Amino acid sequence: MYHFIINPNASGGKGMKNWRRVEKELTRRGIEYEAFLTRAGGDAKKKAAELTDGCREPLTIVVIGGDGTVNEVVDGLLFGGPVTLGYIPSGSGNDLARSLRLPKKPEKCLKRILNPKYFKQLDYGILAYGEQSGHRRFMVSSGIGMDAAVCEEIQRLREKKGIRRVRLNRWRYLEIGILQFLKARPVKGYLLLDGTKKVEFNHIYFISAHIHPYEGGGFKFAPDADPCDGKLTVRVIHQDNKLRLVPILLGALRGSRKNYRGSRLYHCQEAEIHVERPMPVHMDGEGCMKQQEIQLRCIPQKVRMIG
Numbered sequence: 236m237y238h239f240i241i242n243p244n245a246s247g248g249k250g251m252k253n254w255r256r257v258e259k260e261l262t263r264r265g266i267e268y269e270a271f272l273t274r275a276g277g278d279a280k281k282k283a284a285e286l287t288d289g290c291r292e293p294l295t296i297v298v299i300g301g302d303g304t305v306n307e308v309v310d311g312l313l314f315g316g317p318v319t320l321g322y323i324p325s326g327s328g329n330d331l332a333r334s335l336r337l338p339k340k341p342e343k344c345l346k347r348i349l350n351p352k353y354f355k356q357l358d359y360g361i362l363a364y365g366e367q368s369g370h371r372r373f374m375v376s377s378g379i380g381m382d383a384a385v386c387e388e389i390q391r392l393r394e395k396k397g398i399r400r401v402r403l404n405r406w407r408y409l410e411i412g413i414l415q416f417l418k419a420r421p422v423k424g425y426l427l428l429d430g431t432k433k434v435e436f437n438h439i440y441f442i443s444a445h446i447h448p449y450e451g452g453g454f455k456f457a458p459d460a461d462p463c464d465g466k467l468t469v470r471v472i473h474q475d476n477k478l479r480l481v482p483i484l485l486g487a488l489r490g491s492r493k494n495y496r497g498s499r500l501y502h503c504q505e506a507e508i509h510v511e512r513p514m515p516v517h518m519d520g521e522g523c524m525k526q527q528e529i530q531l532r533c534i535p536q537k538v539r540m541i542g
Contacts, residue, residue, distance in 0.1 A: 237261075237268040237348075238286055238316045240279050240308055242300030242325070250300050250325040253341040257299065257323060260345055268363040279304050281350070283311030289387070291316040297348055299341075301326015302375055309538060311358055320540045321348035327452060328520060330375050334447035334462065335542070338435040340352055343460035348541050354534035357462045358446050358499055362518045363530040373518035376450040376457075379529055380422070380441025384415045385451060385513035387522040409488070412451065416480070426469065428503040436473045440480060444469045450520070455490040455517035457500070463534030469506055473501040 243251035254270070272284050276451050277301070286296060294316060305322060312318060316424035324332035338344050339538050342429040362377045363370045388411050416530070421438035428434065445449060445457035445468040460468040474480050474497040483495045494500075 237266065237295050237297055238474060239270045239297045239299060239318050240282050240304070241270060241272050242279065242304040245300040245304060246327045246381045248315035250304075253323060253325045254299050256268060256341050257345050260342055264349070266349065273300075273304070277307065279307035280311035282456050283308040284313060287311075287313040287315065287318055289297075289313075289315065289463060290318070292517065293319070295319045295321060295322065295348075297321035298314040299323045299325050302328055302331050302480040302519045305331055305374055306372070306521060311374045312538075314537060315344045317463045318539065320353065322540065328430050329449060329451040330452065333453060334375070335540070351541045353367075355463065355540050355542045357538040357540050358465060358533050358535050359538050360444065360446050361380060362516075363533050364516060364523060364528065368442045371518055371523070372534075373446070375447045375519045376443050376445045377516070377529075377531055378441055378443035378516050379380075379451070379510065380439060381415055381419045382441045382443055382451060383522065384419065384518035385412050387406070387417060389514045390522045391521070409452075412484070416477075416484070418527075419477070421473070421475075421477075422512055422514060423458070424508065426501070427509075428469070428501055428521050429508075430506050432503075434471075434499075434501070436471060438473045438475045439510060440469050440472045440474065440477075442469065444506055444541075446533065454484070455486040456487050457506045458490065458492050463536055465533055466502045466504055467506060467531060467533045469501040469503060469531075471501070473497055473499070474488075505530070506511045507531075522532075 241254045271281050323341045360373045361370045424433040426437050445460040447464050448457045450459045456470045458466040483498050509528050511529050516523040516526045
């Protein structure tokens with residue numbers, strides 16, 4: 236039995252289109268399955284928790300949606316029994332699919348899921364913020380500052396009255412990014428890495444912590460991030476001249492490994508980030524309001540995913 240969790244509104248309705256193609260193939264093959272279509276934010280998390288609560292038998296959950304839908308599912312999983320995830324990317328950014336090099340066609344992804352040749356034990360991250368928030372899991376990346384402001388604006392567009400579906404390709408992300416770039420103001424702050432190494436900065440524009448190399452629809456801010464090494468890859472973008480950010484951002488868009496001035500890279504299991512004024516925070520592209528302090532850590536090789 237395969238359990239499908241589908242976000243029909245992912246990428247302006249692409250989630251539903253892909254599900255129809257997958258459903259047709261499942262019927263043709265005579266595969267037994269259960270399908271759950273989300274209606275609102277949080278539905279995928281609740282369904283994942285429901286499926287895994289008290290489960291001790293092998294269970295396969297297949298996600299059809301974007302990075303945000305995968306985020307909800309992973310955040311809801313109760314790791315009591317052997318759970319395997321499959322993924323059919325149907326979002327706008329698809330940074331997780333890009334990292335895992337998954338096929339773009341849903342039928343090819345389904346073929347891999349039904350006939351898996353190998354599995355990957357992937358890390359996930361935990362983001363904590365605020366006194367009462369508890370924690371949230373993330374699969375791709377989490378960050379604070381300008382990159383999170385882009386996510387916040389995208390979320391605002393999606394929640395805007397009268398707009399239920401907003402399809403955002405890489406260039407739309409870039410357009411929103413440029414607008415946030417023009418608005419951005421740097422901030423003083425510091426990182427505490429693994430509880431021992433403190434690093435201070437005077438002109439922080441954003442800090443992103445990665446499990447996978449990409450975020451924001453293809454910006455490769457952590458080119459050497461390994462999703463199976465049990466560590467976060469933390470990128471700090473800091474500059475006293477905003478125009479000097481341009482080659483850094485363009486380099487990330489091209490996937491460059493060049494070490495740019497004003498860009499620092501760290502590897503750690505845990506990181507605390509403190510900034511002097513509240514800044515937007517995101518996890519897997521989903522906004523988490525403005526915060527002054529966040530904690531991040533990596534949980535190694537906990538998510539079993541079909542490769």
